[in-house]
Amino acid sequence: MAKKASKIEKAMGKGEILAELADRTELSRKQVGRVLEEMAVLIERHIAKQSVGTFTLPGLLRVKVVQTPARPARKGVPNPFRPGETMDVAAKPARRKVKVLPLKKLKSMIA
Numbered sequence: 344m345a346k347k348a349s350k351i352e353k354a355m356g357k358g359e360i361l362a363e364l365a366d367r368t369e370l371s372r373k374q375v376g377r378v379l380e381e382m383a384v385l386i387e388r389h390i391a392k393q394s395v396g397t398f399t400l401p402g403l404l405r406v407k408v409v410q411t412p413a414r415p416a417r418k419g420v421p422n423p424f425r426p427g428e429t430m431d432v433a434a435k436p437a438r439r440k441v442k443v444l445p446l447k448k449l450k451s452m453i454a
Contacts, residue, residue, distance in 0.1 A: 402448035406441060413437040
């Protein structure tokens with residue numbers, strides 16, 4: 344069922360990925376497409392507000408939401424690009440960011 348992995352010279356598009364997965368798993372392209380769509384929905388349910396905030400694809404990666412605090416506006420900050428001048432830095436609201444962290448199997452693929 345699992346074929347030997349070969350190197351890929353050019354990045355695949357969505358259709359090529361679906362075709363490759365369908366060929367390797369002996370499922371139809373529609374079935375593979377539905378699996379990937381449902382995985383996207385499952386990830387969304389895990390990282391939505393008032394939810395767990397993390398999703399782990401076993402061995403490969405972990406998707407987690409990180410809350411960044413609000414930053415106040417600052418005036419008279421030294422400009423790093425023009426020494427001797429000052430600048431004003433705008434305020435930034437608190438927001439949620441998505442972080443994707445590689446796990447052991449994914450890290451070992453590049454070694």
